[in-house]
Amino acid sequence: MSSSTPFPSGSISSVSGTTVVVRGDDIDTDRIIPARFLKCVTFDALGPAAFADDRAELAGRASGQHPFDRPEHQGASILLVNRNFGCGSSREHAPQALMRWGIRVVVGESFAEIFYGNCLALGIPCLMADHDTMLAIQQAAEADPARSFSVDVAEATLRAGEQSWPLDLQQGPRQMLATGQWDATGQLLANDEALVATVQRLPYLSGFTAT
Amino acid sequence: MADSDRRIAVSSGTLYDKVWDLHQVAQLPGGATQLFIGLHLIHEVTSPQAFAGLKDLGLTVRHPERTVATVDHIVPTTSQLRPFADPLAEEMLATLEANCAEHGITLHGLGSGRQGIVHVIAPELGLTQPGMTVACGDSHTSTHGAFGAIAFGIGTSQVRDVLASQSLAMGKLKVRRIWVDGKLQSGVYAKDLVLHVIRTLGVKGGVGYAYEFAGPAIDALSMEERMTLCNMAIEGGARCGYVNPDQVTFDYLKGRPFAPSGSAWDEAVAWWSNLASCADAVFDHEVRFDAASIAPTITWGITPGQGIGVDETVPTLEQTDPDERPLAEEAYRYMDLQPGAPIAGTPVDVCFIGSCTNGRLSDLQAAAAVAKGRHVAPGIKAFVVPGSEQVAAAAEAEGLDKLFVEAGFEWREPGCSMCLAMNPDRLEGRQISASSSNRNFKGRQGSASGRTLLMSPAMVAAAAINGRVSDVRTLLNA
Numbered sequence: 194m195s196s197s198t199p200f201p202s203g204s205i206s207s208v209s210g211t212t213v214v215v216r217g218d219d220i221d222t223d224r225i226i227p228a229r230f231l232k233c234v235t236f237d238a239l240g241p242a243a244f245a246d247d248r249a250e251l252a253g254r255a256s257g258q259h260p261f262d263r264p265e266h267q268g269a270s271i272l273l274v275n276r277n278f279g280c281g282s283s284r285e286h287a288p289q290a291l292m293r294w295g296i297r298v299v300v301g302e303s304f305a306e307i308f309y310g311n312c313l314a315l316g317i318p319c320l321m322a323d324h325d326t327m328l329a330i331q332q333a334a335e336a337d338p339a340r341s342f343s344v345d346v347a348e349a350t351l352r353a354g355e356q357s358w359p360l361d362l363q364q365g366p367r368q369m370l371a372t373g374q375w376d377a378t379g380q381l382l383a384n385d386e387a388l389v390a391t392v393q394r395l396p397y398l399s400g401f402t403a404t
Numbered sequence: 405m406a407d408s409d410r411r412i413a414v415s416s417g418t419l420y421d422k423v424w425d426l427h428q429v430a431q432l433p434g435g436a437t438q439l440f441i442g443l444h445l446i447h448e449v450t451s452p453q454a455f456a457g458l459k460d461l462g463l464t465v466r467h468p469e470r471t472v473a474t475v476d477h478i479v480p481t482t483s484q485l486r487p488f489a490d491p492l493a494e495e496m497l498a499t500l501e502a503n504c505a506e507h508g509i510t511l512h513g514l515g516s517g518r519q520g521i522v523h524v525i526a527p528e529l530g531l532t533q534p535g536m537t538v539a540c541g542d543s544h545t546s547t548h549g550a551f552g553a554i555a556f557g558i559g560t561s562q563v564r565d566v567l568a569s570q571s572l573a574m575g576k577l578k579v580r581r582i583w584v585d586g587k588l589q590s591g592v593y594a595k596d597l598v599l600h601v602i603r604t605l606g607v608k609g610g611v612g613y614a615y616e617f618a619g620p621a622i623d624a625l626s627m628e629e630r631m632t633l634c635n636m637a638i639e640g641g642a643r644c645g646y647v648n649p650d651q652v653t654f655d656y657l658k659g660r661p662f663a664p665s666g667s668a669w670d671e672a673v674a675w676w677s678n679l680a681s682c683a684d685a686v687f688d689h690e691v692r693f694d695a696a697s698i699a700p701t702i703t704w705g706i707t708p709g710q711g712i713g714v715d716e717t718v719p720t721l722e723q724t725d726p727d728e729r730p731l732a733e734e735a736y737r738y739m740d741l742q743p744g745a746p747i748a749g750t751p752v753d754v755c756f757i758g759s760c761t762n763g764r765l766s767d768l769q770a771a772a773a774v775a776k777g778r779h780v781a782p783g784i785k786a787f788v789v790p791g792s793e794q795v796a797a798a799a800e801a802e803g804l805d806k807l808f809v810e811a812g813f814e815w816r817e818p819g820c821s822m823c824l825a826m827n828p829d830r831l832e833g834r835q836i837s838a839s840s841s842n843r844n845f846k847g848r849q850g851s852a853s854g855r856t857l858l859m860s861p862a863m864v865a866a867a868a869i870n871g872r873v874s875d876v877r878t879l880l881n882a
Contacts, residue, residue: 377573
C-alpha cells in the first residue's frame, strides 16, 4: 500500500495509529529496501518495495505472510522492532520506503546510527524501549492488530487505552521534534559567519600557507 | 578573524576530539553540534534526491570546490560504453553529470583515468588527508579514517545539508581504542583482523563509538590495509574508525595530485603530526587483541559478525550467546550450513575479488600470488574488479590482468560490482559466493536467496582455485 496520510511536517508531539511488528535483531537496510530499488532519481515509488525480498520469501509459507503484507496491518503507522534496526548501508531509501508505506514512528530496542539520523531528518521519531518492555509491547500489539496505540514523543511514552509503556528518547531529538526543528537545513544556514570563521582557521583550506 | 588566530592550537585528547574541536561551527538549538565538512564525496545513487531537495528549497551549493564526484555503484564492469544498456543506470549517471555541471562540481567520470569506487579514488588522488572531516552518502566512508580523518556515512537529506551549508548537525561519539599487539601471520590480512574484531565485539558493539585502531600491529599496516580495516568499522556498528597519522600516512600521500606540495608539504606534515591522539588521551573504552593469534577469518552467516577462523566449525546453538541464537537459527536456514560442520571445504559457485574494502592494488597482488600458475576450478565463476581506473592501470602495468586471465579469472572494468549488485554483476538463485566485499546480508549480492561468505582477497583466490573454502596458508606454502 501507499501512505494516505501527509508526510511529517512541523512540530511532532505525538503519533497515533495501528501497529506493525517486524521481529528480529540486526535487520539491515538492504532488507528494508533491496539495492535494485535504489536505481531511481526520486524516492516517490519506494513505498510498495519496503521489505520486498523478505515479503516475497514469506509469501505462501505456512508460517504466514510478512507483517507488511497482512491485511490487518495495512494503514499501520507505528513500526515495532528489536535491536540494531537499520544497520548496514546509509541509504535514506530505507526510511523513505517505510515512510511512503505509511510508517510515522519507529519503536525498538536500539537503532543503527545512520538510520536513526536519516529518520530524524524526515521527521520520523525513533524511540527506544528496554528488551522486556519491547517484548511486552510487541505482544500487546500482535494480540490486537486493530487496537490504536499512541506514541507521546514529548513524554517518550507509548499508550494504548489504559496501558502505557515508558520509552527513551534523547533530549536533543526530543526537542528538535517538539519544536519542529528536526530538519536541520535552516539551522545550518543560519550560522554563516561562524562557518566562514571555521574555514579560515582550518590550515588545509588555505593550502597550509597561513602564518 | 585576525591572522594570528588562523592557526589555532590543536587541543589535547584523542585525534577524534581534536578534529571535532577544529571543525565545530556552532551549537545548534536542538543540542547537536554544527560540524564543518572538509571533504564531501558524492556518487550517483545517493545524490540525485539531494540536488532535487536543494532546488526545492531554492538553495545553491555553498562550497562546490569541497565536493568531489565519481560514478561507481551502477556502472557495468563489462562494457562501460554509453549509453548503458540499463536505462535506469544511464539516467542516474546522466543526472549526476547534469548536477555536477550545473553546480561546478568536479566529476571524475568514466575514462577520465581517475574514476573508480569513491572510497578508492579519494585516497589515491590525495583528496583524503589527516585531520579532515569527510562525509559521503555511503556508509563505507569510514574508510577514509585510515588517514586520521573523521569520516562517516550520511543519508541523502544530509547530503543536501552538506551541499547547502558544507556542514552537518552531529552528535559527538564516544571513542573506543582497539589496541592490537603482535604481528599478523603470513596469509592473514587486515580483512581477517577486522572480521575478527567484529566477530568479537559484535555488529552492535560499536554503536555510539568511533573506533581508534592502534598498537604495534596497526603501525605495521600499509595505508591500503588500514583502509580495509577502517572500511569495515561500520560493520561493527561504529560509524567511523580511524588510525593516527604517521610516516606511513605521509609517505603514501606525498606526490599525489591533490596532496600539498612544495613548502606547504612540510607545513602540512607538521600539522598532521600534531593530530594523533596524545599519550595521555582518555578513551571511553579499550579492547586489546593479539594479531598473532588471528587465523584467516570468514563469515558463515548473514551478518559480518557471524565469522569464524577458517580452521573452525560453524558454531552450534549451544556455543552461541543466548541473545544471538534467533539470528544464528535464521542464518543456518538461509545459508544451509550445518552447525558444528567445518567451514573449510564448503563448495562455492562464484568468487568475487574487488569492492571498496579490498579492490586496491595490494589486494589484487595478494590474490595474484595465490592464483599464479594455478587455475580456477571447473564450474566456478571467478572475476576480479579493480577498485579504480588507476588501480586497473597499475595492475595491468605489472601484468596482473594477464596472470588472472591465464588462471581462469575474468578481468573487469572498475566499479562496485557484485558487492551490492546495483549493476549487472549479481548472484543467481541460491548461488554461494566467496567475496572480498563487506556485507553478507540476505540478498545483498543481488539474488534474494543468494549467499555470501566474506573473506580476504587471497582467501577468495584460494576458494576459486580449489572450488571450495580453503585455508590460503596451505597454498602460499605449497
